[in-house]
Structures are given as C-alpha cells and as structure tokens.
Amino acid sequence: MKITITLLSITLVGTLAWAQGRGQRGAGAGEQAAPAPAVNLNLPEGDAKRGETYYAKYGCWECHGYTGQTGNGARLATTALNANGFVNYIRKPRTNQMPLYSAKVISDQDGADLFAYIKTFKKPPEAKDIPLLQQIINEK
Amino acid sequence: MKKSSVNRRGFLKGAAASAAALVAKPAEKAQAQQPAQTRPAVAVPNSAQLAAETGPPRAQVERIVENPGSDFMMDVIKSLNFEYITTNPGSSFQGLHESIINYGGNTKPELLTCCHEESAVAMAHGYAKIEGKPIMALLHGTVGTQHAAMAIYNAYADRVPIYLVIGNHMDAAVRPGGVNWYHSAQDMAAMIRDFTKWDDNPASLGAMANSSVRAYRMMMTPPMGPVAIIIDSEMQENAMPGPRPRIPKLTMPAPPQGDMAAVREAAKMLVAAQAPRINCQRAARTPEGMKLVTELAELLQCPVNGNGERMHIPSRHPLAGTGYQGYPVDLVLDLEVQGGGAPPANAKSISISSLDLFMKSNIQDFQPMSQADLAIAGDAQATLPWLIEEVKRAITADRKRVFEERGKRLAEAHAKQREQAIEDARYGWDSSPISLARLAAELWPLIKNEDWSLVGWQGFIGGWPGRLWNMNKHYHYIGGQGAGGIGYNAPAAVGAALANRKYGRLSVNIQTDGDMNYAPGVLWTAAHHKIPLLTIMHNNRGYHAEVMFVQRMAAERNRGVDKAHIGTRLIEPNINYAKMAETYGLTGIGPISDPKDMAAAFKRGIEIVKRGEPVVIDTITQPR
Numbered sequence: 055m056k057i058t059i060t061l062l063s064i065t066l067v068g069t070l071a072w073a074q075g076r077g078q079r080g081a082g083a084g085e086q087a088a089p090a091p092a093v094n095l096n097l098p099e100g101d102a103k104r105g106e107t108y109y110a111k112y113g114c115w116e117c118h119g120y121t122g123q124t125g126n127g128a129r130l131a132t133t134a135l136n137a138n139g140f141v142n143y144i145r146k147p148r149t150n151q152m153p154l155y156s157a158k159v160i161s162d163q164d165g166a167d168l169f170a171y172i173k174t175f176k177k178p179p180e181a182k183d184i185p186l187l188q189q190i191i192n193e194k
Numbered sequence: 195m196k197k198s199s200v201n202r203r204g205f206l207k208g209a210a211a212s213a214a215a216l217v218a219k220p221a222e223k224a225q226a227q228q229p230a231q232t233r234p235a236v237a238v239p240n241s242a243q244l245a246a247e248t249g250p251p252r253a254q255v256e257r258i259v260e261n262p263g264s265d266f267m268m269d270v271i272k273s274l275n276f277e278y279i280t281t282n283p284g285s286s287f288q289g290l291h292e293s294i295i296n297y298g299g300n301t302k303p304e305l306l307t308c309c310h311e312e313s314a315v316a317m318a319h320g321y322a323k324i325e326g327k328p329i330m331a332l333l334h335g336t337v338g339t340q341h342a343a344m345a346i347y348n349a350y351a352d353r354v355p356i357y358l359v360i361g362n363h364m365d366a367a368v369r370p371g372g373v374n375w376y377h378s379a380q381d382m383a384a385m386i387r388d389f390t391k392w393d394d395n396p397a398s399l400g401a402m403a404n405s406s407v408r409a410y411r412m413m414m415t416p417p418m419g420p421v422a423i424i425i426d427s428e429m430q431e432n433a434m435p436g437p438r439p440r441i442p443k444l445t446m447p448a449p450p451q452g453d454m455a456a457v458r459e460a461a462k463m464l465v466a467a468q469a470p471r472i473n474c475q476r477a478a479r480t481p482e483g484m485k486l487v488t489e490l491a492e493l494l495q496c497p498v499n500g501n502g503e504r505m506h507i508p509s510r511h512p513l514a515g516t517g518y519q520g521y522p523v524d525l526v527l528d529l530e531v532q533g534g535g536a537p538p539a540n541a542k543s544i545s546i547s548s549l550d551l552f553m554k555s556n557i558q559d560f561q562p563m564s565q566a567d568l569a570i571a572g573d574a575q576a577t578l579p580w581l582i583e584e585v586k587r588a589i590t591a592d593r594k595r596v597f598e599e600r601g602k603r604l605a606e607a608h609a610k611q612r613e614q615a616i617e618d619a620r621y622g623w624d625s626s627p628i629s630l631a632r633l634a635a636e637l638w639p640l641i642k643n644e645d646w647s648l649v650g651w652q653g654f655i656g657g658w659p660g661r662l663w664n665m666n667k668h669y670h671y672i673g674g675q676g677a678g679g680i681g682y683n684a685p686a687a688v689g690a691a692l693a694n695r696k697y698g699r700l701s702v703n704i705q706t707d708g709d710m711n712y713a714p715g716v717l718w719t720a721a722h723h724k725i726p727l728l729t730i731m732h733n734n735r736g737y738h739a740e741v742m743f744v745q746r747m748a749a750e751r752n753r754g755v756d757k758a759h760i761g762t763r764l765i766e767p768n769i770n771y772a773k774m775a776e777t778y779g780l781t782g783i784g785p786i787s788d789p790k791d792m793a794a795a796f797k798r799g800i801e802i803v804k805r806g807e808p809v810v811i812d813t814i815t816q817p818r
Contacts, residue, residue, distance in 0.1 A: 111756045112755050112756060113741065113745045113755050113756070115817065116738070116741050116742050116745060116758070116817055117742060117817075117818075119622055119625065119629070119816045119817065119818070120625065120627060120816060120817075121622060121625040121816075123621040123625060123629070124621055124622035124625065124629045124630070124631070124817075124818060125816065125817055125818040126742075126818055129621055131621075151746075153745055153748075153749030153750070153755065154749055154750065155749060155755075156752050158752055159749065159752060159753070159754045159755065176624075178620045178621045178622065178623055178624070179620055179623055179624065180620065181616070181617035181619070181620045184619075184620055186635050186636070186639070187616055187617065187619055187620065187635060189639065190616050190635065190638065190662055191612075191613055191616050191617075193642075193664065194510070
C-alpha cells in the first residue's frame with residue numbers, strides 16, 4: 055500500500071488544484087521563476103527519427119503526452135520556442151515541475167533531435183471545428 | 195442429536211477430544227487432545243491445526259445451541275438500521291455470520307461477499323458518501339483488520355462513517371490452536387486506533403449492546419469517522435447466559451454548532467469584506483449542505499472554491515470557482531478545510547471546523563495549523579443556517595448594491611473560464627492513445643439526460659468531468675480517497691453504485707489501472723450482487739504519478755531519466771481489463787485505443803448498465 059500523492063484538496067470548479075509530492079517543494083509547483091537569458095548554443099541540425107526514440111527514452115511523453123498535446127506539462131505540439139530556446143529551456147526550466155536536463159544527460163545533439171521530432175507533432179483541431187465541444191459550450 | 199444448552203466454554207474445558215483430533219493423524223492426535231488451557235503457545239501450526247482452519251469444517255459435537263449470543267448481536271445490529279454488511283468470511287465471526295443469514299434472514303442488513311477486506315471497507319466508504327449513512331463492514335481478526343487498515347484510514351481522513359465489527363477469539367484458554375492464535379489479539383482495535391474515532395471490546399452481550407449504540411452515535415457526530423466493535427467468538431457461539439439485555443435506544447445528538455457570538459462576528463466580517471471567498475473541503479455532509487453553501491454564496495455574491503471532496507456548489511453556477519484573475523481576496527471563509535494554509539497576503543480568514551473538536555495526534559492527516567483570524571469550533575453544515583441568518587441581518591442596501599456588482603463581474607469571469615476550459619479539450623482530441631478530455635467529452639452527451647452519478651475520483655483524470663459536465667447534485671461527484679491511499683477507487687465506486695442502485699441512478703466510474711489492480715475481485719462482487727456500474731478504464735499502463743516523480747529525481751541527480759519506467763509501469767505484459775472483467779463475470783468491452791470507437795462502446799456499455807449489470811470498458815489512454 056502506498057500513498058502516491060499529496061493533495062491540496064480544495065479544488066477549482068473541476069480543475070483540480072492539487073500538487074504532487076516533491077513538485078511542491080521550493081518555489082512551488084507551477085510557479086515560474088524569471089526566465090534565464092537564452093544562450094546561443096550553436097546547435098547541430100536535429101534528426102526527427104532519432105528524436106522520436108529520445109522522446110520515449112527520456113520520458114517526455116510522461117508529462118507532455120504521446121502527441122505533445124496532453125498531460126500536465128506544456129503543450130509541445132504548439133510550442134512557440136525555436137530549437138535554441140527549447141534546449142535552453144530544458145537546461146534551465148522555468149517551472150519546478152519540469153525536470154532539469156543537463157548536457158550530461160541530454161546532449162545538445164540529443165536536444166536538437168528531440169526538437170526536430172517535436173516539430174513533427176500535429177496541431178490540435180480548433181474547438182470551433184469540434185461539434186461535441188461546441189455543443190457543450192452552448193449548454194446552459 | 196441431543197439438544198443441550200451447554201456452555202461452549204465449559205464444554206471445551208471439559209472435553210478431551212477436540213474436533214481437530216477427529217481428522218488428525220495418530221501422532222498428532224495426542225497433542226491435539228491436550229486440554230486447551232495446558233497447550234503451549236504454538237509458533238508454527240502443525241498439520242492438524244492447519245487442517246482445522248483450511249480443511250473441512252470441524253465435526254460438530256452432539257449439541258444444539260439455542261438462543262446463541264450472536265442472535266442477540268444481530269438484534270443489536272438490526273436496531274442500527276444498516277442496509278448492508280460487507281465482508282470477507284472468517285472463523286472469528288462465524289457465529290454472527292450464521293445469525294445474519296438465518297436468524298436475521300439476510301435482509302436489512304444483507305450480507306455482501308467481498309474478495310478482500312480493503313474492498314469491504316472501501317465499498318462502505320463509497321456507499322456512505324452517496325447515502326449519507328453508513329453500512330457495516332465485518333472483519334476477521336488480526337488478518338482481516340490489517341487487510342482493511344488502509345481503507346479504514348482513507349475513510350477516517352475523509353471524515354466518512356463506517357461501522358466496523360471485528361471478530362476475535364478472545365479467551366486464550368478455550369481458543370482453538372494454531373491459526374486462530376495468529377488471528378487473535380488481546381487488543382484487536384489497537385492496530386487501527388490511530389484512525390478510528392472510537393472502539394470497544396465488550397465483555398458481555400449487554401456491554402456489546404451499549405457499546406454498539408454508543409459507537410453509532412460517535413461515528414455519526416461530526417467530525418464523522420469509522421468506529422470499531424470487537425466481538426468475541428465465544429460470546430457469539432455460546433447460548434445467551436442470562437436474561438436478554440436491553441438494547442439502548444439510538445438517539446442521535448444534534449451536530450455541534452458554532453458559538454453564536456462568533457457566528458455573528460463572522461457574518462459582519464463577510465458582509466464588510468470587499469472580496470470574500472468561500473473555501474470548502476468537506477462541509478457538505480448531506481444534500482442540504484450543498485444548498486446552504488450555495489445560498490450563502492448567492493447572498494454575498496462571492497466565489498466558492500471547492501468541489502474537490504464533495505459537491506458544494508453546482509459546477510456551472512456563476513459563483514463557482516476562485517473568482518476572476520486578480521480577484522483581490524481580503525477575506526477567506528474556510529468550511530471544514532483541513533489545514534487550509536495561509537490566506538492570500540493581506541487577507542483575513544475565518545474557519546468553521548468540527549476538527550477543532552476532535553483530532554488524533556499520531557498520523558499527520560490534520561495538515562498544517564490553520565491561520566484563521568476567527569476560528570469557530572463546530573460543524574460547518576450545522577452552523578451555516580445561523581451564519582446565513584446573521585449575514586441576512588447584516589446586509590444593508592448599500593452592501594447589497596456592491597454585492598450585485600461583484601456578482602456580475604464574477605459571473606462574466608466564470609463564463610469565460612468555463613468556455614476556455616471546454617476549448618482546452620481540443621488538445622489531444624484525435625490522439626491515440628485516447629485523451630482524457632475526449633473521453634469525458636464523448637461520455638457526457640450519452641449520460642447527461644440520465645440521472646447519473648460520477649462515483650470515482652477525478653484527480654487522475656485531469657478533472658475533465660468537472661470541467662465539461664454539468665454537476666449540480668450532491669451525488670454527481672463524491673471526491674476521492676481521503677488519505678491518498680490507492681486501491682480506494684474501484685471498491686468505493688462499487689459501494690457508491692450500490693447506494694445509487696435503489697434510486698435507479700446511472701453510476702459511472704473512470705477508473706485508473708493502478709488502483710484497479712489492488713483488489714480487482716471487487717468486480718466479482720459487483721457482478722455477483724448485480725450492482726450496475728459503468729467502469730471505463732483510464733488504462734495508461736502505469737503508476738503514472740510515480741513515473742514522473744522518479745524521472746524528476748533522476749534528473750535532479752543528473753543521472754539520466756531513461757530508467758524511470760522501472761518499478762512504475764504496468765507493461766510487458768499489458769493488462770487486458772476487458773478480459774479481466776469477463777473472468778469476473780462482467781461484460782468486458784475493448785481495449786479501445788482509437789477515440790472514434792469510444793462513443794459506440796460507451797452506448798453499448800450504458801445499455802447493459804441500465805439493465806442492471808456492471809460493465810468494464812478498457813480504453814487505452816494518454817498518461818494524463
């Protein structure tokens with residue numbers, strides 16, 4: 055038997071504002087620190103095929119979903135970052151929830167490959183094009 | 195067979211031949227025939243002793259016990275008006291078991307067969323949150339109680355009443371040897387005392403009657419929680435020793451209400467505040483609680499934060515939520531909030547909580563010390579009618595105009611937030627594995643015109659039902675585990691569905707795979723007792739929160755994160771929950787990994803559930 059989560063049991067209208075274990079430490083889950091200035095990393099060209107294996111190997115899917123659209127993490131399928139910004143971000147994440155990946159763990163080449171794979175993710179459909187969601191929005 | 199009213203204790207003391215001896219080999223016979231009181235403590239049971247527990251029932255001695263003590267216990271239990279008893283069978287309560295099914299006719303309460311004591315208690319947990327009253331869980335000795343302990347702790351932390359009756363072979367002088375010693379204790383309730391409200395180990399039937407009624411009162415008086423009555427096997431199985439004891443009348447005390455002077459002060463503070471907010475955790479004990487919280491919010495035109503553990507305000511109510519961005523909270527009203535933390539900077543806070551009246555010290559479920567400026571010890575729901583009256587008295591025409599303006603702004607913000615929350619469901623819409631947002635969105639149109647009840651926790655499913663569905667009744671959502679102990683959800687959902695059954699409600703559970711695997715035998719209980727329940731698996735093939743925790747830890751230590759799946763994932767082989775359901779006698783549908791296949795599967799599942807049966811639909815899902 056185990057206790058897997060720490061619950062901040064007061065919740066929003068359904069959006070559960072609960073924090074997860076160590077995620078609450080320090081600045082607090084989801085709290086954003088000031089962005090570190092992006093360093094120009096002169097990244098090599100990324101390879102999406104290799105990036106796909108890294109996406110699985112490094113467990114990116116765990117917080118960002120298998121298609122970069124779901125989960126607790128940022129929606130990678132619609133990221134506004136470029137490759138340099140992306141690798142800078144994983145080196146110094148702005149949230150306590152996001153693990154930090156040093157160059158020892160994910161090299162610049164691996165990072166560039168990951169980003170190349172992320173750029174292959176499809177964008178989600180617009181809500182206006184999903185009748186089911188429109189129906190729910192229009193309900194009283 | 196000769197009738198006799200011989201006392202079983204006396205019989206055993208006088209008899210040289212034990213039942214075990216009848217099946218023992220000659221070499222073991224001598225040992226088995228020793229008088230019970232001279233038998234040494236046995237570390238390891240011999241084969242005869244094991245046979246007594248695991249083999250056929252002991253040969254019955256020529257005696258008929260008329261008017262056994264357990265019949266009287268049954269009368270006591272019936273006086274408490276339980277609808278059901280959940281149990282996994284055990285020898286320490288075999289006397290009461292027989293009385294339930296024969297003397298008591300197996301009605302009110304009816305015995306429900308469970309495959310694990312944790313399921314028995316968690317079923318009672320789910321039932322109580324729908325019905326507002328407890329059922330009884332019957333446990334076997336040390337082993338059954340330890341099996342049940344996690345579920346008892348969850349219920350305790352969730353302030354849910356559960357009536358535990360635990361069998362024990364109390365008297366070592368007549369206790370059958372071997373396994374029964376392992377299953378007995380001198381203080382059976384000690385192992386759960388940290389997380390039960392009250393217990394007793396009555397030494398007579400009269401004391402059992404008194405303690406049983408007292409336990410019920412203790413359990414139902416806020417803060418509510420599990421209680422335990424230990425019943426001795428000898429007392430159950432022997433004939434009643436004398437005149438029938440009196441069963442005390444059950445009179446429920448009025449729940450404790452907060453001090454009126456403090457309530458008046460709270461009302462003044464709330465009316466004077468520029469931007470108050472109500473936080474609720476477990477304030478609504480009954481459907482009335484939700485109405486009261488909503489009434490107070492409407493009077494003050496302030497937001498209500500808190501449909502996480504119980505329903506406190508309809509999810510689409512314009513005052514549901516935390517307010518608009520930048521809402522300048524200057525006063526927080528915490529209703530039955532454990533801990534609650536510090537209020538926002540420069541804000542004052544009021545707390546109304548029954549936990550100020552009762553708390554235990556060892557296990558740290560009480561959370562950090564409340565930062566209240568005004569703390570009112572009392573049950574929030576019982577205090578709310580008086581607070582509402584005092585607020586009404588204190589509102590002036592000027593304040594009413596301010597409230598109306600505040601309400602308009604909050605309503606606009608709520609509408610925008612709601613629309614945004616629904617639009618966010620587009621992310622992962624076409625993804626395979628299936629997104630949880632789409633799962634909830636596909637299910638909603640199929641249940642919204644039914645009298646539905648979400649009987650599982652939505653913390654692991656992104657809270658999507660709360661974002662997309664119109665939750666406006668107390669049984670539309672009943673919260674989660676209480677203490678975060680996994681293994682709660684599947685059995686609690688079955689218990690809640692059991693409570694919903696008599697109202698003809700459609701019970702829906704979106705069930706995580708990790709939780710299901712603690713005690714999946716509860717599916718058999720649902721099938722056997724014909725408890726209609728639609729279970730849709732959130733099958734992400736792992737203990738996903740822990741995958742992320744381990745990954746983060748490895749990243750912090752700069753060691754690489756590629757091994758975080760070790761010890762956290764449920765793969766190789768994958769588990770097929772549709773087949774699991776079929777094995778337990780339910781209809782199993784799936785696995786489904788294409789989102790376009792969900793609607794047809796859900797429709798089929800709902801049709802079967804509406805016929806009165808449980809169904810499991812296995813959907814392969816995104817991690818979160």
